[in-house]
Structures are given as C-alpha cells and as structure tokens.
Amino acid sequence: MPRVLVVEDNEMNRDMLSRRLQRKGFEVELAVDGQEGIDKASSWNPDIILLDMSLPVKDGWTAARELKGNVATQSIKIIALTAHAMESDRAKALEAGCDDYDTKPIDLKRLLMKIDILLNN
Amino acid sequence: MTDLPENNRIENARVDVLRQELLAPILSIAGHTELLKEHLADRKDFDCLDDLMRIEQASYDTRNLVNAMLEGEMNYPSQATRDEQRAIFVHDLRNAIGVVAGYSEMLLEDLTEVAPNDVEGITYLEQTIAESNRILLQLDQVFSTTDSTPSQSSKSLTSDLSAVFDSFERDNSEAKESISGNLLIVDDNESNLNLLSHQLRKQGHQTRTASSGRQALEMMAEQSPDLVLLDLLMSDMNGFEVLQVMRKDEKLRAIPVIVVTGLQDKEGAARCIEVGAFDILIKPVNPMLLKARVTACLERKAWHDKEKEYQGELEKSYAFIRKVFGRYLSDDIVKTILEDDDGLQLGGGKQKVTVMMTDIRGFTALSQSLDPVDCVTLLNNYFGVMTPLLLKHGGTIDEFLGDAILAIFGAPIKREDDADRALLCAIEMQRAMKTVNAKNQQMGLPPIQMGIGLNTGEVVVGNIGSIDRSKYGIVGHHVNLTSRIESFTIGGQILASEYTIQDCGAEVVLGETAEVSAKGVKDPIKIHDILGLAEPYCITLEETAESMLPIDPGLPVSLAELSGKAIDKDALSALITAVSQQSLHLRCSEPLQRFTNLSISHSDNTAWGNEQIYAKITAKGPRLKQHYNYIASITSCPEPIRKHIQSLTHTPNQNDLRGKVNA
Structure with missing residues (x-):
C-alpha cells in the first residue's frame, strides 16, 4: 500500500485530493504548510510527497530543497503541484529537486500515472 | 484631463458588459449546482450534502473572484507586477474551478455506483464537469505561456479578459501622458519653417514640414496630423485656399489649423477664422504664445477624440444591453438600466422574485385538431395581447414555451411592489382573454382559456447557458413550484402561493384555499384562488359591469357578517339585483365595509334548503337615495342556488353559471 503525503494549504483541495487518493487505495497523510511537510516526511516516511508550491510558513521550493538535501528524506519522491501553468514554474520545481511536476487543478488520471511511474522506477 | 463623471459611467458600463461575459459560464455552473442539490438532496441512499455545499461554495468563490478582479478589489501583494497579478488571479480562479470539477467527479463516481439509473443526476454532474473543464481550457488559452493564438471558439472570453487587464493598463499610462502632438508646419520660407519646427520640437512635439500648400494637402491626406500650422502668404497656393480645400474634404475637415501670418491684416485673419481656422499667430512668433496656442488647440482636439471614443464605447455598451434585454423588457426598464449607474448587477445571483407561469388549458388536444397555420395564428393572437400587458406592469418575459409564458417580476430590477404588479398583471391578463377570444372568433378559431400560477421566492437569476448560447433566465426550486401551482389551475383561474400573498402590499381578495405538496418540500404549501386586488388597484377578476345579468325586481336575502368563522347573529335584509359568474350586486339600507365576508341566505329560510352563498364585498357601487349598492x-x-338565481335573470340564452373552482 503506497504511502502518500499531501502537502497543501487549501482545505478543499487537501480534502479532495486525499479522499480521491484513498479511494484508489493509497495510504494518505496530510500537512498544511512547508514546515509540517518536512516534519511529517521525516516522521511518517512516505513513499511519495505531493507538494504544493505556494505554501505558507515555508514555500514548496524551499521545502523540496531541504528534503532533497537531507540524507534521511532525499530518496522520497516529490511531485510539485502548482496552479501557475507557466514553463518557468516547471523549471523552478525541477531545479529545487522535485522528481516531477503537475499543474492544478488536478487531472487525477494524469497524476496517478505520474505517481505510478515514479514509484515503479 | 481625467475624472469626468461621464468617463466613470462609461467605464462602469463597459466593466458590466465584460463581467456579464465572464460570468455567464460561471453562473451556468452555479445553476447546475442548484439543480444538483435539489435533485440529490432527495435521495435517501446517497449522503452527499457536504460535498454539494463545497461545490456550491467553490462556484461562489469563482464568481466573487471575477467580480473582485473587475472591481479592482483584488488583494494583490503591493509589490506585484502586472504579470504577477495576472498569475495570481488565474491561479485562484483555476483552483476554485478545479474544486468544482474535482468534487463533481467524486460524486459522479459514487452516484454511478449507488444509482446507475439516475440519469438526471448523472447528467447534471457530467454537465458541471464539462462546463468547468471548458472554462479551464479557455483560461489556459488566454494565459498560456506559449504565445499561441487563441482558437475561434474562445475568442470572446479571450479578448474580454485581455481587455479587462488592458483597460487598467491604459488608465495608468494616460495619467502620465502630457500633451504633445504630431504637427504639420507649412511655410514656403525655409528659415521660417526651420525656426518653427525647432521651437515646437523643443516643446515636445513631433513635426513634419511642407514647403507649399499642395504638398501640405498631400501630406495631410497621407497621414492626418493633430494640428496644422499654416502660413497665410505662399506663392503657389495661399493659406486661405488651402483652408478652403480642407473644409470641403470629408477627411481633412476635422484637422485643426492655426494660421501664421506676417501681415498684420485683420481682414485676412477674420476670413481665415470664418472658413474654420482655430486661431491666428502673428509673425515673428513669440515662443510663449506659440506654446499656449498649440497646447490649447491640441487639448481641444484630444477632448474631441476622447469624446468620440467614449461615444463609440457607450454606443457599443448600449447596443449590447439592448440586444440582451430589449426583447424581454419594456422600454422604460431598458432605459432605467442604461441611465442608472447602480440600476443593474448584470452578473446576477440569488434574488427574490415573483414568478408567473401561464398556459392555455387543453392546448395540446386543441393543437392536434387544428391546422398548424391556425394554431400559430391562435397563439400569436394570444401572445400579442399578453406581451404588452406583461411589459406594462414591468414583468420580464423569460420565455415563451409553446403555449406557455414564463415571466418574472423583480429581476433585473427589484421593486417594492413586485408581487403587487404580478398579481395585478395576472388579473388584467385574465380579463384580456375576452379580447383574445373575440379576435379568435372573428378569424373562425376556437375560444381558449388560460390558467395562471404565481409564486414568490429566491431563485438564481442571470445569464445562464454556455458561451455560445446563453440567455437571461432563472433556475431554482421556486420556479418548479410555480409550474406545479400553475398545473392546478383551470381556465380563467389565477392561483398564487401563500408567499406571493404575503409579499403583496395591497389586500388580495381570496377565494378558496388549498394545500399542495411539491417535490423537495417537506410541508405542503398553501395556494389561493385570486379574485381581485383592493386599494389602490380595485380590480376584480370578473369584468363586473359587462357580464352582470340583472334580477328584477331583486331577490330578497338576508346578510350576516362572518367574523372569523362565527356568523354574527344580526342579520340584515338586502336585495340581489344582478349576478354574474362570480359576483353579485347587493342593495341594502345599511353601510357595509369593503372586504366584509358575508353569508347570504334566502329571506325565506326554506327556499335554499338552509344553504347559503358565501361572498366578500369587493367594491362599493353608487349610493341611490337611502340604498347602498355593493359588488x-x-x-x-351551492349548485342548486346558482340554478335558482340563474332562473331569475333575464337573459334566456345564457349558459349555466360556471361552477366555482375547487383547487
């Protein structure tokens, strides 16, 4: 049962995404800002993190950099999520160490495909 | 040169039009959500209220976002650039729409599992998802990173979104703008030409020069300058002649001209002004005077251009509003919308309105027996009489559906007396059926009868539909309820819900009351048979004067007042002097209050077998000698009493009095 950490500050998005993933059989844990995301990644040890980029306290890019810079968490796959559908966002996310990138609103099929690819490679 | 009140009004009108275009698909989602909520709330086997509320919340968020952006009330970070502001707006909008789509997809999965046969619910969900995805796609096209040109289908939304942002940009740039112009200097003396050109460039203008009158005309035709400085004395064609040619030319006529002359020739100067020169400058030209005159002239032209531009935009806005509303609203409402700054929230939303539905009873059967051409003629006769009445009372005709009319009172403009006008209009419409049938009879068509249902409550009002096809309309449970109420009517009847009666300022003369239950509503709803309206309208459903049949010398009866349910003991003698299908003329020696409820018995107790007529005083007739007359x-x-009274009237061929309606 893959473990997914959803880091998202928007309540409705968080609720929606976590429920839809649970329906698909994932074990889901939630975090509401970048710092909580880092903490939960260390303590809960997920297989993959869905990381929103515009987050309070610590934004997604900073969080990704810290996670990938820490030996304990660097192997956890990260998919960056952002609603800014700009090419530069994608580059910025990959540069910060994210393994993949997707735009919001979520196209669930596409997201599941990306998760599948990352977890099976 | 900013802050004309007129400018604000035009800008407001423009933003209204844009808001309307942007909100149309968003309102369509809100409409679908409303339908979904109504539909799914009834299912006991499917608990989804929380998610429906989330969808509803997100669709409101979407609408508020667009509104805030258009009103310039978005809370952007203070240092955000225009591009960043755009990105934030699109981010928030995509997010809210994404929530609508996401939850709808979840509900669709669940519903398909729980109730695969619920085609209606599944369709609403699919439409909500499709509409959301369509908006997302369009946003992508408008704000995509690659500069691909938007496709034809999304052109309107694209250009509008860009226009909204551009309009703010334009305002900023205008504030910094100082008056400078594109000037043409005409003189056959080269050193004069150079001097003027040099002075004007130093003052920030762009200049072109012409060394003859003919050359000047050619250059003006090629590219129209903001202002021409024209020497009066030139060899080939003098300034006066150039002016004359310009004034006869459609294109050159509007270009302002300042005449520059070395002659202190008052007569020549006056002639130039007569043929349309704006001003005169005397050589050698004083730089201060030159600056002042040129600036004044350019400002005047800028005003003129601006005026023309605003006029154009205003006309575009007016044309749009007329197009959208002209067919459904009376001229004076359209005028109010156009003239009043705050008269209209084009975006729409939840609003309390009185809904009217009418249809022709038994029309389906009738239409099958009629020639199609006759059928259309019959309907046109009917609609032709009803439409002016609806418009006269400030109703908005939402739709003609076959033989039915759906009209609303209270949108787009809300008034205090919406329910009053709806009731008054319904009564006049019923009375006008006489005109409709007279016309039909003249053309050899069968008579028709109409039923009217009225109801008042909150509905979603706005431009509903997709981008390609949208119309001003309403959705919501109160619309369905109105349709249900209407279905209880018989020909000639008006039924209104208790909500409409409660909202009516004037006293309503009510007939019988019934309770009906409607889908999605727990308690039954009271509906009332409408007979008339009291002060200040004083109108009854029945056209009393014409259809009254006299009873001579009068039927002696005794009247008792009904207060509450109890009958007062003191009976009063009276005469019934005339009768119609629904009214009586009464004559008695004592004054009675209007709206007194009466029990009327035959003065000979046994004649009506101890039964009575119940009636309400609706109007006072003329007072003759010591007698008071009432309608x-x-x-x-009871039917036997009707028959008895009818036998006393004096028109032998009259049909049986029509039975009262039991709703």
Whole structure:
C-alpha cells in the first residue's frame, strides 16, 4: 500500500485530493504548510510527497530543497503541484529537486500515472 | 484631463458588459449546482450534502473572484507586477474551478455506483464537469505561456479578459501622458519653417514640414496630423485656399489649423477664422504664445477624440444591453438600466422574485385538431395581447414555451411592489382573454382559456447557458413550484402561493384555499384562488359591469357578517339585483365595509334548503337615495342556488353559471 503525503494549504483541495487518493487505495497523510511537510516526511516516511508550491510558513521550493538535501528524506519522491501553468514554474520545481511536476487543478488520471511511474522506477 | 463623471459611467458600463461575459459560464455552473442539490438532496441512499455545499461554495468563490478582479478589489501583494497579478488571479480562479470539477467527479463516481439509473443526476454532474473543464481550457488559452493564438471558439472570453487587464493598463499610462502632438508646419520660407519646427520640437512635439500648400494637402491626406500650422502668404497656393480645400474634404475637415501670418491684416485673419481656422499667430512668433496656442488647440482636439471614443464605447455598451434585454423588457426598464449607474448587477445571483407561469388549458388536444397555420395564428393572437400587458406592469418575459409564458417580476430590477404588479398583471391578463377570444372568433378559431400560477421566492437569476448560447433566465426550486401551482389551475383561474400573498402590499381578495405538496418540500404549501386586488388597484377578476345579468325586481336575502368563522347573529335584509359568474350586486339600507365576508341566505329560510352563498364585498357601487349598492365576489355557492338565481335573470340564452373552482 503506497504511502502518500499531501502537502497543501487549501482545505478543499487537501480534502479532495486525499479522499480521491484513498479511494484508489493509497495510504494518505496530510500537512498544511512547508514546515509540517518536512516534519511529517521525516516522521511518517512516505513513499511519495505531493507538494504544493505556494505554501505558507515555508514555500514548496524551499521545502523540496531541504528534503532533497537531507540524507534521511532525499530518496522520497516529490511531485510539485502548482496552479501557475507557466514553463518557468516547471523549471523552478525541477531545479529545487522535485522528481516531477503537475499543474492544478488536478487531472487525477494524469497524476496517478505520474505517481505510478515514479514509484515503479 | 481625467475624472469626468461621464468617463466613470462609461467605464462602469463597459466593466458590466465584460463581467456579464465572464460570468455567464460561471453562473451556468452555479445553476447546475442548484439543480444538483435539489435533485440529490432527495435521495435517501446517497449522503452527499457536504460535498454539494463545497461545490456550491467553490462556484461562489469563482464568481466573487471575477467580480473582485473587475472591481479592482483584488488583494494583490503591493509589490506585484502586472504579470504577477495576472498569475495570481488565474491561479485562484483555476483552483476554485478545479474544486468544482474535482468534487463533481467524486460524486459522479459514487452516484454511478449507488444509482446507475439516475440519469438526471448523472447528467447534471457530467454537465458541471464539462462546463468547468471548458472554462479551464479557455483560461489556459488566454494565459498560456506559449504565445499561441487563441482558437475561434474562445475568442470572446479571450479578448474580454485581455481587455479587462488592458483597460487598467491604459488608465495608468494616460495619467502620465502630457500633451504633445504630431504637427504639420507649412511655410514656403525655409528659415521660417526651420525656426518653427525647432521651437515646437523643443516643446515636445513631433513635426513634419511642407514647403507649399499642395504638398501640405498631400501630406495631410497621407497621414492626418493633430494640428496644422499654416502660413497665410505662399506663392503657389495661399493659406486661405488651402483652408478652403480642407473644409470641403470629408477627411481633412476635422484637422485643426492655426494660421501664421506676417501681415498684420485683420481682414485676412477674420476670413481665415470664418472658413474654420482655430486661431491666428502673428509673425515673428513669440515662443510663449506659440506654446499656449498649440497646447490649447491640441487639448481641444484630444477632448474631441476622447469624446468620440467614449461615444463609440457607450454606443457599443448600449447596443449590447439592448440586444440582451430589449426583447424581454419594456422600454422604460431598458432605459432605467442604461441611465442608472447602480440600476443593474448584470452578473446576477440569488434574488427574490415573483414568478408567473401561464398556459392555455387543453392546448395540446386543441393543437392536434387544428391546422398548424391556425394554431400559430391562435397563439400569436394570444401572445400579442399578453406581451404588452406583461411589459406594462414591468414583468420580464423569460420565455415563451409553446403555449406557455414564463415571466418574472423583480429581476433585473427589484421593486417594492413586485408581487403587487404580478398579481395585478395576472388579473388584467385574465380579463384580456375576452379580447383574445373575440379576435379568435372573428378569424373562425376556437375560444381558449388560460390558467395562471404565481409564486414568490429566491431563485438564481442571470445569464445562464454556455458561451455560445446563453440567455437571461432563472433556475431554482421556486420556479418548479410555480409550474406545479400553475398545473392546478383551470381556465380563467389565477392561483398564487401563500408567499406571493404575503409579499403583496395591497389586500388580495381570496377565494378558496388549498394545500399542495411539491417535490423537495417537506410541508405542503398553501395556494389561493385570486379574485381581485383592493386599494389602490380595485380590480376584480370578473369584468363586473359587462357580464352582470340583472334580477328584477331583486331577490330578497338576508346578510350576516362572518367574523372569523362565527356568523354574527344580526342579520340584515338586502336585495340581489344582478349576478354574474362570480359576483353579485347587493342593495341594502345599511353601510357595509369593503372586504366584509358575508353569508347570504334566502329571506325565506326554506327556499335554499338552509344553504347559503358565501361572498366578500369587493367594491362599493353608487349610493341611490337611502340604498347602498355593493359588488360582492362569490367565494362559494351551492349548485342548486346558482340554478335558482340563474332562473331569475333575464337573459334566456345564457349558459349555466360556471361552477366555482375547487383547487
């Protein structure tokens, strides 16, 4: 049962995404800002993190950099999520160490495909 | 040169039009959500209220975002650039729409599992998802990172979104703008030409020069300058002649001209002004005077151009509003919308309105027996009489559906007396059926009868539909309820819900009351048979004067006042002097209050077998000598009594009095 950490500050998005993933059989844990995301990644040890980029306290890019810079968490796959559908966002996310990138609103099929690819490679 | 009140009004009108275009698909989602909520809330096997509320919340968020952006009330970070502001707006909008789509997809999965046969619910969900995805796609096209040109289908939304942002940009740039112009200097003396050109460039203008009158005309035709400085004395064609040519030319006529002359020739100067020169400058030209005159002239032209531009935009806005509303609203409402700054929230939303539905009873059967051409003629006769009445009372005709009319009172403009006008209009419409049928009869068509249902409540009002096809309309449970109420009517009847009666300022003369239950509503709803309206309208459903049949010398009866349910003991003698299908004329020696409820018995107790007529005083007739005359509306009358009274009237061929309606 893959473990997914959803880091998202928007309540409705968080609720929606976590429920839809649970329906698909994932074990889901939630975090509401970048710092909580880092903490939960260390303590809960997920297989993959869905990381929103515009987050309070610590934004997604900073969080990704810290996670990938820490030996304990660097192997956890990260998919960056952002609603800014700009090419530069994608580059910025990959540069910060994210393994993949997707735009919001979520196209669930596409997201599941990306998760599948990352977890099976 | 900013802050003309007129500018604000035009800008407001423009933003209204844009808001309307942007909100149309968003309102369509809100409409679908409303339908979904109504539909799914009834299912006991499917608990989804929380998610429906989330969808509803997100669709409101979407609408508020667009509104805030258009009003310039978005809370952007203070240092955000225009591009960043755009990105934030699109981010928030995509997010809210994404929530609508996401939850709808979840509900669709669940519903398909729980109730695969619920085609209606599944369709609403699919439409909500499709509409959301369509908006997302369009946003992508408008704000995509690659500069691909938007496709034809999304052109309107694209250009509008860009226009909204551009309009703010334009305002900023205008504030910094100082007056400078594109000037043409005409003189056959080269050193004069150079001097003027040099001075004007130093003052920030762009200049072109012409060394003859003919050359000047050619250059003006090629590219129209903001201002021409024209020497009066030139060899080939003098300034006066150039002016004359310009004034005869459609294109050159509007270009302002300042005449520059070395002659202190008052007569020549006056002639130039007569043929349309704006001003005169005397050589050698004083730089201060030159600056002042040129600036004044350019400012005037800028005003003129601006005026023309705003005029154009205003006309575009007016044309749009007329197009959208002209067919459904009376001229004076359209005028109010156009003239009043705050008269209209084009975006729409939840609003309390009185809904009217009418249809022709038994029309389906009738239409099958009629020639199609006759059928259309019959309907046109009917709609032709009803439409002016609806418009006269400030109703908005939402739709003609076959033989039915759906009209609303209270949108787009809300008034205090919406329910009053709806009731008054319904009564006049019923009375006008006489005109409709007279016309039909003249053309050899069968008579028709109409039923009207009225109801008042909150509905979603706005431009509903997709981008390609949207119309001003309403959705919501109160619309369905109105349709249900209407279905209870018989020909000639008006039924209104208790909500409409409660909202009516004037006293309503009510007939019988019934309770009906409607889908999605727990408690049954009271509906009332409408007989008339009291002050200040004083109108009854029945056209009393014409259809009254006299009873001579009068039928002696005794009247008792009904207060509450109890009948007062003191009976009063009276005469019934005339009768119609629903009214009586009463004559008695004592004054009675209007709207008194009466029980009317035959003065010979046994004649009506101890039964009574119940009626309500609706109007006072003329007072003759010591007699008071009243018109009373019959609220109930046993059939044998009707027959008896009818036998006393004096028109032998009259049909049986029509039975009262039992809703």
